[in-house]
Amino acid sequence: RARVLSGIQPTAGSFHLGNYLGAVRQWVSMQDDHDAFYMVVDLHAITVEYEPAQLRERTRLAAAQLFACGLDPDRATVFVQSQVPEHTELQWVMACLTGFGEASRMTQFKDKAAKQAVASVGLFTYPILQAADILLYQADQVPVGADQRQHLELTRDLAQRFNHRFGETFTLPSAYILKAVEKITDLQDPTAKMSKSSSSPQGILDVLEEPSALRKKIMRAVTDTGSDVIADEENKPGVTNLMRIHSALSGLSLPEIEARYAGQGYGTFKKDVAELVTDAFAPIRERTQKLLANEAELDRMLAVGSSRAGKVARETMDLVRDRAGFLRPA
Ligand code: AQP
Numbered sequence: 001r002a003r004v005l006s007g008i009q010p011t012a013g014s015f016h017l018g019n020y021l022g023a024v025r026q027w028v029s030m031q032d033d034h035d036a037f038y039m040v041v042d043l044h045a046i047t048v049e050y051e052p053a054q055l056r057e058r059t060r061l062a063a064a065q066l067f068a069c070g071l072d073p074d075r076a077t078v079f080v081q082s083q084v085p086e087h088t089e090l091q092w093v094m095a096c097l098t099g100f101g102e103a104s105r106m107t108q109f110k111d112k113a114a115k116q117a118v119a120s121v122g123l124f125t126y127p128i129l130q131a132a133d134i135l136l137y138q139a140d141q142v143p144v145g146a147d148q149r150q151h152l153e154l155t156r157d158l159a160q161r162f163n164h165r166f167g168e169t170f171t172l173p174s175a176y177i178l179k180a181v182e183k184i185t186d187l188q189d190p191t192a193k194m195s196k197s198s199s200s201p202q203g204i205l206d207v208l209e210e211p212s213a214l215r216k217k218i219m220r221a222v223t224d225t226g227s228d229v230i231a232d233e234e235n236k237p238g239v240t241n242l243m244r245i246h247s248a249l250s251g252l253s254l255p256e257i258e259a260r261y262a263g264q265g266y267g268t269f270k271k272d273v274a275e276l277v278t279d280a281f282a283p284i285r286e287r288t289q290k291l292l293a294n295e296a297e298l299d300r301m302l303a304v305g306s307s308r309a310g311k312v313a314r315e316t317m318d319l320v321r322d323r324a325g326f327l328r329p330a
Contacts, residue, residue, distance in 0.1 A: 001033065001034055001035045002034050002035070002140040002141060003034065003035045003037070003137060003138060003139050003140050003141075004027075004030050004034040004035070004036050004139060004141045004142070004143060004176070005039075005133070005134055005139035005142060005173075006038055006142055006143050006144060007038065007133060008023065008038075008040060009041050009042075009045045009062075010040050010055065010059045010061065010062040011045050011048070011058070011197060012197070012206075013061060014061070014207050014209065015062070015065050015069075015207045016195075016196060016199070016204050016206050016207065017184055017194060017204075017207070017245065017277065019145075019207075020284075021181040021184055021245070021249075022144070022146075022181050022182060022183070022184060025181075025248075026143040026178060027066075028071055030143060030176075031072065031076040034141070036075070036076035037077045037137050037309060037312075038077070038078050038079075039079050039081045040059050040062045040066070040079075040081065041081045042055060042080060042081055043081050043082050043088065044081070045058070045059075047112075047120055047122040047123040047126050048112065048116060048120075048123065049116075060299075061288070063078065063301075063302055064288045065207060065284065065288050067287070067298075068287035068288040068291060069207075073304060077305050077308045077309050078305045079302060079305035079306040079308070080306055083303075084136075084309050084310045086136055086313035087129065087132055087313070088129070088132075090316070090317060090320060091125070091128055091131075091132040093132075093320060093324055094128050094135070094158050094162070097161050097165075098128050098154075098158060102154070102157075103128065107150060108126075108127070109123060109124055109126065109127070115198065127151045127154050127155075130151050130155065131151070131154060134155050135155065135162075135170045135171075135316070136312070136313045136316050137309070137312055137313070138170065138312075138316060139173045140171060140173060141175075141176045142173050142175055142176060143176040144175055144177060145177065145182055145183060146177055146182035146193075147183070148175065148177075149175055149177065152173065152174075152175040155173060156173065159173070162320075166323040166324060169319055169323050180244055180248060181244065184241065184244070184245065185237065187202065187217055187221035187238075188200055188202050188203040189222070190221075190222055190238040190240075191237050202220065205217060207281050207284050207285065208284075208285050209281070211281075211282065214277055214278050215274040215278065218273050219270050219271070219274065221241075221242060222238045223238045223242070223266050223270075224237070224238050227265045227266060228262075229243065229257065229258060229261035229262070229264070229266065229269045231254040231258065239266070242269070242270065242273050243258075245273055245277065246269075249276040249279075
């Protein structure tokens with residue numbers, strides 16, 4: 001079975017619709033026919049300012065949401081990145097193969113650094129840690145949103161470089177990106193991606209949010225002049241974003257959606273989008289709350305995942321240590 005791996009940061013209390021449609025929903029559907037590894041990447045979350053107590057809480061919250069979205073600990077290995085120390089060990093080896101100029105070209109670093117008072121070296125080396133995350137598990141496929149495409153390219157380059165210099169060691173991973181949901185955009189700024197850290201509260205739809213708040217935001221989403229529900233990325237990015245959301249949740253194609261709302265204006269259409277979103281989120285919210293009510297059980301589920309992940313990580317690291325020329329302990 002092909003191996004799949006991906007991660008999500010515990011940088012906010014709730015996942016948003018972009019995380020769900022762009023990534024987590026694919027993780028759930030891939031767990032049956034893949035050897036699946038999914039993690040809460042808490043080490044990535046500390047690349048920007050954070051509070052330790054809040055990080056702990058958000059890590060549990062992220063894990064609870066993953067299980068609530070449908071990941072099953074019997075079918076997928078769900079774990080916390082910091083509980084497998086090999087991630088940072090491999091990161092160092094890969095960092096020593098990365099050119100400074102190469103790392104400097106990462107656009108996400110430039111965007112995120114611009115928003116920090118002081119950008120940390122950790123934020124700069126974030127994509128190298130991400131490469132280590134993926135290569136450690138010899139992943140074949142990495143289901144992510146479009147924003148991760150450049151990081152995946154770097155990962156492949158680093159894997160190839162290591163293999164070339166030290167002998168075949170790493171599987172070359174491919175990004176698994178679904179075009180239709182690769183970039184869910186901000187409701188108020190429909191050319192920017194919906195983002196935990198940079199969207200305004202009015203621009204983001206959180207999975208754990210009250211249905212009434214979700215409805216209000218969707219009804220107030222920026223649409224475009226005119227009143228036709230027509231997919232047109234260029235001239236109608238707001239309506240097109242809502243149509244993509246509708247399509248992902250209803251299963252209707254964009255032309256079917258155009259036909260359904262022909263001559264009806266934006267109001268009815270938005271109301272239906274709101275219903276689709278609230279119906280999708282309600283059971284996830286309920287299950288998340290249940291899982292959080294039993295913290296000890298949640299921690300135990302994660303410990304099982306981390307122990308399974310650790311075994312695979314240690315196997316890869318043993319190989320890497322040999323290939324890279326580190327002396328084995330006697
Ligand atoms: N708007 C989006 N559309 C489609 N996919 C998206 N993803 C994020 N935003 C969208 C995908 O969700 C997965 C987990 O994301 P992450 O936790 O690594 O954070 P991110 O990519 O940096 O997303 P955010 O919301 O902007 O978080 P912050 O603000 O914390 O950095 C990834 O697969 C991502 O592609």
